[in-house]
Amino acid sequence: MATAPKMLRALRRAPGLRVHPDRPGLLPWGMTVNGEHCLWYTQGEPDEWTVLVTDMREKWSYNGNFSSFxxxxxxxxxxxxxxxDDVPGGSKPFQEP
Structure with missing residues (x-):
């Protein structure tokens, strides 16, 4: 599994990507056990940042705040x-109390 510094180096090498502290830019906040990178796209105020998930080949984004995501x-x-398919909990997702 890649570490955060390795992920940042890979992102910085990718053409056309801007990485934090550049704004707008990509700011890593997590990584899955399968190697997907979880990032924020830092455009606007922090509570407006887009959530981005990538495996460095494909990407998916959620245009909403982090707590909503x-x-x-x-x-x-x-x-x-x-x-x-079984993430986050298969047929029994988390239920709010």
């Missing part, structure tokens, strides 16, 4: 096609 992802209202 997490809630909708965990409750299976949205699905990232780069993730396996």
């Amino acid at each position: 997490i809630r909708k992802f965990l409750t299976a209202e949205i699905r990232c096609p780069l993730f396996p």
Whole structure:
């Protein structure tokens, strides 16, 4: 699995991409066990940043704030096609209390 510094180096080498601290740019915030990179596209105010997921071949984005993304992802209202079908919880997604 690549580390955050390796991911940043790979992003910086990709033509046409701007990486944080450039704005707008890409700011990594996580990585999956399968190697997908989770980033913010830092355009506008932080609560407006787009969530971006990429495996460096394909990308998927969610145009909403981070807390909305997490809630909708965990409750299976949205699905990232780069993730396996059983993520986040297969047939039993997280349910809000």
